[in-house]
Amino acid sequence: MECTGQNSPLGNFTTLVEFILIGFSDVPNLQGFLFGLIFIIYVFILMGNSLIIMITKVDPSLQTPMYFFLRNFSFLEICYVSVTVPRLLTDLCRHYGKIPFLACAIQMFFFQIFVDTECFILTAMAYDRYVAICNPLLYPVIMNNRLSVQLAVACWTIAIPIHIGFISVVFSSPFCGCNQLNHFFCDSPPVIQLICGDAVMVEMLSYVLAALVGSILSFLILGSYVKIISTILKLPSATGRAKAFSTCCSHLTVVTLFFLSGIIVYMKPKSSHSTGVDKFLSLFYTIFIPMLNPIIYCLRNKDVMVALEKFLQKCIVL
Template identity: 80%
Template sequence: MDCTGHNSPPGNHTALVEFILIGFSDVPHIHGFLFGVFLIIYVFILTGNSLIIIITKVDSSLHSPMYFFLRNFSFLEICFVSVTVPRLLTDLCRQYGNISFPACAIQMYFFLILGDTECFILTAMAYDRYVAICNPLLYPVIMNDTVCIQLALVCWTTAIPVHIGFISVVFTSTFCGCNHLNHFFCDAPPVVQLICGDAFMVEVLLYGLAALITSIPSFLILRSYMKIVSAILKLPSAIGRAKAFSTCCSHLMVVTLFFGSAIIVYLRSMTNHLTGMDKFLSLFYTIFIPMLNPIIYCLRNKDVMVALEKFLQKSIVL
């Protein structure tokens, strides 16, 4: 069904009061299976990221800027998936996905804020690795507690005023005609596609913000890692080079997965209506990547694994 509102001819339409999330309605016979899979993934994300938060807080050997930002990142991932997954699970149970305008606006607002915050925290983590490897002697001075807290506050608050304005623009526009969103949550591209008449300026605002918020962190991360690689290659010891690379590898994997899938989704939605592939890519960066993050950061980090083992041993004893 073509539900692209701004492609509909203008006329006397009834104003919409809710959207219908199509989600996975084309495969109703596997809703039970999908519910089980997403529920297991959600519980794993909550448990895995909560463990990272706890062990980086209680283990004194992990009281460093790197793990401070990892703790922020893990908390962010819990918030990020909680914006979409509980709603998705509810819709899979009740077999339909109607959502009111206010609920849709709130979901989109927090999804966009937390998505942008993830970009910023990944950038802060790259800067931390840059200082640690390129300026190791000054690292404790540059990345002191005050600086870390200030960086974290900037990451968490920067997107808040930006998206208040964007959400206001989107939801003060007129929606009419078809109210079906070809998605499993209120993401910005499919909602903008349902605006009546000429939505060109709203689309320009959407993709301008998306380009700005992804390109600046991407550039800063790339610049940091170019300097990191240059510094690592100058190290005289092969063991030292391997250790330095290993501390950056987990972060690079997460950056590549998150930015790659998110950019592909938004670039595709600029020229195409959302398809099954777009929903799969959205699932990838909204659910599957947060599931992979605890695995990536734990299995590839010996310090975290040792701290986790000690924590679990103490928990079992208690």
Template identity: 75%
Template sequence: MSHSAMGNHTTLTDFIFLGFSDVPDLQEFLFGMFLIIYLVILMGNSLIIIITQVDPSLQTPMYFFLGNFSFLEICYVSVTVPRLLTDLCRQNRSISFLACAVQMYFFLVFGATECFILTAMAYDRYVAICNPLLYPLIMNSRLCIHLAAGCWSTGIPVHIGFTYLIFSLPFCGSTQLNHFFCDIPPILQLACGDTFAIEILVYVISVLVVTIPFMLILGSYVKIISTILKLPTAAGRAKAFSTCSSHLVVVALFFGSGIITYLRPKSSHSTGMDKFLSLFYTIVTPMFNPIIYCLRNKDVLVALKKFLPKWIVL
């Protein structure tokens, strides 16, 4: 660890993840569990990407966004889980300043993209249910590609500046990061000097990236549900709601844990709780996505039944 004296400040070159070192007896169990979850996420989401590409009945805007979402989930978990798995197997858990900044940057960008794609998916369901006759006209392939491109690119410039600001804070004293990846709250705890301006910025960006998309999704669902309730037959209502229910479950899981983590007051942050919530939105939600979409969605189930036997025979 190189330290250069600068008055009271020392320049740190790396952080040390504490991760789950407070439960030494559980390291092997946690490694096994996270490895299985990671493999489930990779295989489940890859399967969704493949079937939405090869099955003609899934060549619709809804599944175009689902394919994008599944690819995003693979990127999102790959920012944190491989590093977590290697840390569970070794004693030296240090991460360089630069690697930490890069990890935080990609984690924030993919997290923001996830919020935006979930919003685009809600808009797609809104148009499908509230304007079914205009649906093919509104959700044309050009709009879908533009929406997806916007979702993927919007977070990139914002988070370059944001990550730079966080890592240009002075860090002194402890190098121990009581977390399993470089997330904002644990990094800010190690910064010395005044972090008030950055904390305000965290709130502002959280509102733009998390709260506004969440409100747009809620607004879409208020209109969707009121439209569904007006449908004349119970079968029609059930069918309309079944196309939205999987998306609604995913939204509740992802946004719920994200909002609690980033928007609750600093005084109520406890490290154990932060780690648990982080596990929820970094690992648990991405694992549930393919399961929720495959089990709750008849079209995906039918496509899987057609696709898997061919694949197994090969």
């Protein structure tokens, strides 16, 4: 079914059975290359994050709240990419994509849940670093096992009721005859564009939710790091300052990449670039950023590197 222009409020209302994912069918010469590249990256993400989960679980020196949250973060990254990448790889193989209406709603729901959960976990990790550096003597008391588990449970569950409501609003809206989704997965902006008539209220709800979550959590992280940097600069020795900063360098790098790329993808003006550029930006946000996270945490964290070396040595001996 061809779609031309915007949906008209007077258009025919139909019960959509499926969406056609245009994906990267408009660049057929790149599809084989994209399949190979994305497949390699996906395998790397699965292996890299699984390795982090294993070494932070078995190494006695990494049994701290910091690495407990890192373990949650790595598992989340596996879930996050698995929502979109397997279907994308399948669609690249067959050169077209179709997704049932219900499956589209489910994919959007889980994708947005995992995006928000990632924001919450990064915020919890910032709080952990704040307590460790600004209140080191009270760190074992404040960041005990009970609080760590409670924070992790809150991170994984707090976004669920929010997005149940949002997805219900989006997919209970009327859709016209057009079912072509100019994207490679069911993300909220392209789906909302297919809503019949005036979708301003749904768009505003989407922006408000993104802005609220993003701004509140980014301010909490920023506030934590203002305190952290201020405390680090007051340390008497350069060695102490370097050691303190190294414990949060990986996290700060991941936070910067995640929030900046998210702002570029979701908070940009509608007419700032073409849909083709939007798709490649989303590809960067959903696949390339998760690929960098295991590298950052392994290369920028000495404790993880030491634990990884010991783990690999044991595997070689076995």
